[in-house]
Amino acid sequence: MSPDVRRWCFADQLGPHFLDHPDQPVLLIESRAAFARRRFHRRKAHLVLSALRHRAAELGDQAVFLRARTYREALRHVEGRISVCQPTSRAADRFVRSLPDVDVLPARGFCTGRTEFEEWSGRQRTLLLENFYRDARRRFDLLMEGDQPAGGRWNFDADNRQPAPKNADALPVPAPWQPEEDEIDEQVRADLDRWERDGDVAFVGRDGPREFPVTATEARAAFQVFLRDRLPHFGPHEDAMLSGDRFMAHSLLSAPMNLGLLDPLECAYAAEDAYRAGHAPLASVEGYIRQLIGWRDYIWGVYWHFGADYRHRNALRAHAELPDWFAELNADAVRAHCLKDVLAQVRDHGWVHHIPRLMVLSNYALQRGWNPAAVTDWFHRCFVDGYDWVMVANVVGMSQHADGGLMATKPYAAGGAYINRMSDYCGRCPYRPAERVGERACPYTGGYWWFLDRNKQHLAGNRRMSQPLAGLRRLTDLDEVVGQQRRLGRSAP
Numbered sequence: 143m144s145p146d147v148r149r150w151c152f153a154d155q156l157g158p159h160f161l162d163h164p165d166q167p168v169l170l171i172e173s174r175a176a177f178a179r180r181r182f183h184r185r186k187a188h189l190v191l192s193a194l195r196h197r198a199a200e201l202g203d204q205a206v207f208l209r210a211r212t213y214r215e216a217l218r219h220v221e222g223r224i225s226v227c228q229p230t231s232r233a234a235d236r237f238v239r240s241l242p243d244v245d246v247l248p249a250r251g252f253c254t255g256r257t258e259f260e261e262w263s264g265r266q267r268t269l270l271l272e273n274f275y276r277d278a279r280r281r282f283d284l285l286m287e288g289d290q291p292a293g294g295r296w297n298f299d300a301d302n303r304q305p306a307p308k309n310a311d312a313l314p315v316p317a318p319w320q321p322e323e324d325e326i327d328e329q330v331r332a333d334l335d336r337w338e339r340d341g342d343v344a345f346v347g348r349d350g351p352r353e354f355p356v357t358a359t360e361a362r363a364a365f366q367v368f369l370r371d372r373l374p375h376f377g378p379h380e381d382a383m384l385s386g387d388r389f390m391a392h393s394l395l396s397a398p399m400n401l402g403l404l405d406p407l408e409c410a411y412a413a414e415d416a417y418r419a420g421h422a423p424l425a426s427v428e429g430y431i432r433q434l435i436g437w438r439d440y441i442w443g444v445y446w447h448f449g450a451d452y453r454h455r456n457a458l459r460a461h462a463e464l465p466d467w468f469a470e471l472n473a474d475a476v477r478a479h480c481l482k483d484v485l486a487q488v489r490d491h492g493w494v495h496h497i498p499r500l501m502v503l504s505n506y507a508l509q510r511g512w513n514p515a516a517v518t519d520w521f522h523r524c525f526v527d528g529y530d531w532v533m534v535a536n537v538v539g540m541s542q543h544a545d546g547g548l549m550a551t552k553p554y555a556a557g558g559a560y561i562n563r564m565s566d567y568c569g570r571c572p573y574r575p576a577e578r579v580g581e582r583a584c585p586y587t588g589g590y591w592w593f594l595d596r597n598k599q600h601l602a603g604n605r606r607m608s609q610p611l612a613g614l615r616r617l618t619d620l621d622e623v624v625g626q627q628r629r630l631g632r633s634a635p
Contacts, residue, residue: 147245148206150226152234153194154529155402157358160227160250168205169224170198171216174342180519183347184334185492186526192330193356193401199326200357217241227251230442231530232450251399252442253407253435254278259443269444269549272297275436282407284414284431285424292417297432298425302377305564312387313379316371318394319364323352346471346524348490354397354526361395361403368393369416377426381497383565385483392495393430396527399438406434444535444549453518453534457546458553458597460511464520465632468507471524475634478585479571480561481506492526499525500554501561504541506635508555509589511596514544552606555593558584573635579622585635592627595620 148167151160153176158164172194177187198207210216228249229235238246248255254262262277263269276296279285285292307313337343355361375391382390398404410431417427445452467475473486484498494503499521507517518537522528539549558575562568568575573584578591594601594614601607617623 148220148222148224150224150238150244151197151402152226152229153190154230154400155227155251156193156197157251157361157402157404159405160402165204168201169220170194170201170205170207171213172207172209173211173213173216174209174337175212177337178343180523181344181346183488183492183524183526184345184349185347185353186523186528187334187343187345188327188330188349188352189354189356189397189526190401191334192327192352193403195326195330196356213237228256233530251402251406252439253282253410254439254443256443256446259439259447263443263447269440269447271436271440271549274440274443275432278435278439279431282410282435284410284435285417285428293424293428298377298428301425302380302429304378304382306379306382306384306566310384312384313375313390315375315391316367318372318389319355319367321352321355321360327352346469347488347492350490353491353493354394355403356398356401358403361398361401364398365393365395365404365409365412368395369412370421373413373416373426373430374422375426377423377429380429381564383480383497383502383561383567385479385566385570388487388491388494390495394493397493400527400529400532406438410434441535442531444539445531448545448548452545453538454515455538455545456514457544458511458542458600460508460542460544461513462511462632464507464512464516465634467634469520472634477572478635479573480565480567480586481635483567488524492524497564500541501556501564504537505554505556505586506589508542508553509586509593511593514538514542517542547604552604553593553597553601555590557587557590559587561586579619579626583626585627585630588623588627588630591617591620591623595624 146167148169149161150169161168172191198205206220208216208219223243223245225245225247226238227247229238230249238244262274266273279291279296331349338345355364372391372393376393379390384390395404399406413422413427413430416422417424466472468485471485471489473482473489476482476485480502484494484502487494487498504517514537518533521537522530522533535549538544541554543550543553558568558573562575572582574582575584575587577583578588591614594610598611598614601611614620
């Protein structure tokens with residue numbers, strides 16, 4: 143293909159690695175309809191629009207930047223053939239492939255391509271993340287000593303599951319990189335205010351200063367701060383939560399990476415270099431690299447592998463609607479400390495790290511039997527790093543077990559004891575994690591047993607669930623537990 147063919151870049155394809163050469167002509171389109179399609183979080187809308195406009199300003203005359211109601215309307219003003227890297231959603235992929243004079247290239251922004259994932263999956267009986275991750279380590283020669291893993295172990299998860307430190311409000315870790323807003327952000331905020339006043343769009347969540355990178359330069363700066371200051375501390379408390387420290391030692395790079403501003407493989411090699419140079423311990427570096435070449439690419443591959451109907455799977459027959467307090471991010475209606483704090487973080491920032499997502503938000507949805515398609519949509523709309531490819535597999539497969547075990551070998555359901563062990567939330571909560579009935583009964587503890595009771599027949603054949611189900615059979619107050627949870631119903635706990 144001629145290097146002079148103009149490259150259409152979507153708003154999640156904004157890094158230089160989406161171009162064939164630095165001077166390639168570019169097409170950028172700002173579609174108002176894309177923001178009106180769903181009630182996105184206000185901070186997510188700001189981040190995406192700011193990143194798109196910053197890229198247009200950065201490219202100057204190299205880019206044609208069109209603003210229109212829809213992509214199709216904008217494309218009427220484009221002459222000649224254009225090319226585009228495969229979009230990240232099924233809807234956008236179908237759209238670009240239906241257009242004349244558009245050449246669709248393989249996707250970029252991932253370490254493992256779709257073809258490679260399908261070749262790997264064809265050799266597997268089940269699609270286990272661990273097997274995919276080890277294969278990727280070998281293919282990319284990351285953290286390898288010959289044909290063996292560095293340190294003699296593939297997986298340092300056991301080292302990276304320490305609970306939150308006692309009597310500490312925050313980890314003793316340097317702060318993450320923070321941006322400074324500019325005139326483009328000012329105009330974005332004014333436009334979003336006007337669109338909302340005019341009734342063109344509607345948002346959830348609260349506005350606030352931009353917290354994530356919107357250019358490749360900013361993203362590289364944020365990555366360097368993480369690499370230098372935070373990666374050495376990343377591993378041990380990776381799965382812990384502190385009510386006074388919403389960042390812990392996490393990178394906060396998922397949003398810029400999902401905007402296409404960082405190349406994940408470059409980040410993985412840079413993290414390995416930090417280990418080889420003695421700047422970061424192996425367990426922390428392995429945990430971070432696992433997220434990049436393992437989990438992130440695995441989720442991307444699963445999204446395409448299981449087909450368009452995967453998003454509609456509902457193996458546990460969970461059909462309850464999301465209650466208004468949750469859908470509207472009304473943290474003030476909640477008394478349970480962990481859920482109140484995490485939902486407030488989503489409302490105010492559009493982001494929490496992966497453990498509050500999985501073990502507080504998703505765990506509660508799973509226990510309540512909320513429709514997994516609605517939960518998927520909520521995560522897509524309410525998180526600054528949420529995209530269709532990110533949330534379908536993460537929610538349907540991982541957190542809600544709606545695919546019946548195609549991804550995860552058992553449901554990620556847990557009672558209050560887990561949250562008590564991995565966080566400092568329970569000490570200041572009106573509920574007690576060890577109590578399952580009564581006024582102080584933890585909604586997660588009672589909800590856990592209710593979940594098992596509702597799904598005991600479906601889960602009976604799962605060997606990993608034999609011990610929890612045996613515990614369920616030993617409960618002498620099960621009817622009382624179930625009754626109390628049913629009475630709680632859709633009310634905020």
